[in-house]
Amino acid sequence: MKYDVAVIGAGPAGAMASKYAALNGAKTLLIEEHASIGSPVQCTGLISKAALTECEISEGSFVLAKMKGAFVYSPGGEELTIRGKDVKAYVIDRKLFDRELVGRSIDTGADLMLKTRFMGLHHGRISVLSSGERKDIHADIVIGADGIMGSVGRAAGLPRCKKFLSGIQFEAPYDACDAQFVEIFTGNKFAPGFFAWAVPFGRMARIGLAKNAGDRPALHYLEELIKHPVLASRYRGSRTEHVVGGIPLGAPERTVKDNVMLVGDAAGQVKPTSGGGVYMGAVCAKIAGEVAARAARKEMDIKEYEKKWRSAVGRELALGMIIHKSLGKLSDENLNEFISFLNRPGMSECITEYGDMDHPSVLLKEMLKGADKMRLVRLLGVAFKTLF
Ligand SMILES: Cc1cc2nc3c(=O)[nH]c(=O)nc-3n(C[C@H](O)[C@H](O)[C@H](O)COP(=O)(O)OP(=O)(O)OC[C@H]3O[C@@H](n4cnc5c(N)ncnc54)[C@H](O)[C@@H]3O)c2cc1C
Incomplete structure (x- = not known):
């Protein structure tokens, strides 16, 4: 068998990369180790509207719910409401979503x-x-879209991602207070160094956490989380599905070597502020597919991929990593102060106006223009100081 481009892994990044390689004229093969696309699922399935646009599909049967905002809970229990003007994100069925993306890639010729x-x-x-x-x-060009385990990167001798969060989640019946709002729980008791969530859809929710610190296993924090007064009042006890998975953060120094390129989770193209990888993976996969097709025809150097994807999302990833590291080191007391600061009149309007789950730097810039700039700088200063 002879192909111009072989893409390993049929998750969202592999589906988009193979679609773009085929679209750009390459004889393309997409390889998946499992017997069916999209399983096992290791995802909460919360994606922004922009992610759907980037994946070039419109709302379909994979959309389980539409989200307009979030309730964020401080460790001390204060609630911050982030209210979007319209639909900000979708809760999706990842199995159906991945299948739809792979279907589009096959339709394009892969x-x-x-x-x-x-x-x-x-x-x-x-x-x-x-x-x-x-x-x-x-295969003239090989694209490793094989997720967190990254066997293609290892075989090519490419470096690994900088760090890994450990995630755990279950699905269960849930009486959401408002089914259009995601719930975010902060605090070292529930999700040290990151956050926990309840993402409702219909009469169910995906309840879970990702942790970046803490010396106990993720399951311990999950058991603590379900005792949180808000969750305990809405979750009735049974579980229908369990998910355990890692989230890679921080792209390795190199994602291209010889005839191999890495994309998606395999390349650490994941938002460090949320752990979401579908949007960034799709942006970079489209670049990878196009460069691979052109490199196979010797029209372009494969190294262009590295330059192009870093120029598209590198700055956002780097800033996200700074925010992730600094917020992740805050004590519960500092987190209480931070959330109470965000709850002040003016601030929540600013979040509503400029909050963008794919580009947190836009909001940070706007907040730094506000009248409370000095207090924010001081709070961020506390966060940044903990880095060193
Ligand atoms: C608990 C949890 C919750 C998450 N929630 C969200 C969320 O709400 N929103 C969001 O955007 N992201 C979320 N993520 C992250 C998201 O799931 C990933 O970023 C995304 O799936 C990455 O896509 P990918 O195509 O790069 O890799 P994957 O989706 O992991 O796909 C890789 C594919 O490669 C295949 N593969 C692996 N090795 C081989 C091999 N040797 N040969 C052949 N095939 C192989 C795998 O079977 C798999 O199908 C979450 C992650 C976790 C762990």
């Missing part, structure tokens, strides 16, 4: 091989285990 695991790279060939049989496939 071939798909399921039950096929990437095993290694050998001089312009990839070796795979396909339905139990070892095969070699020729």
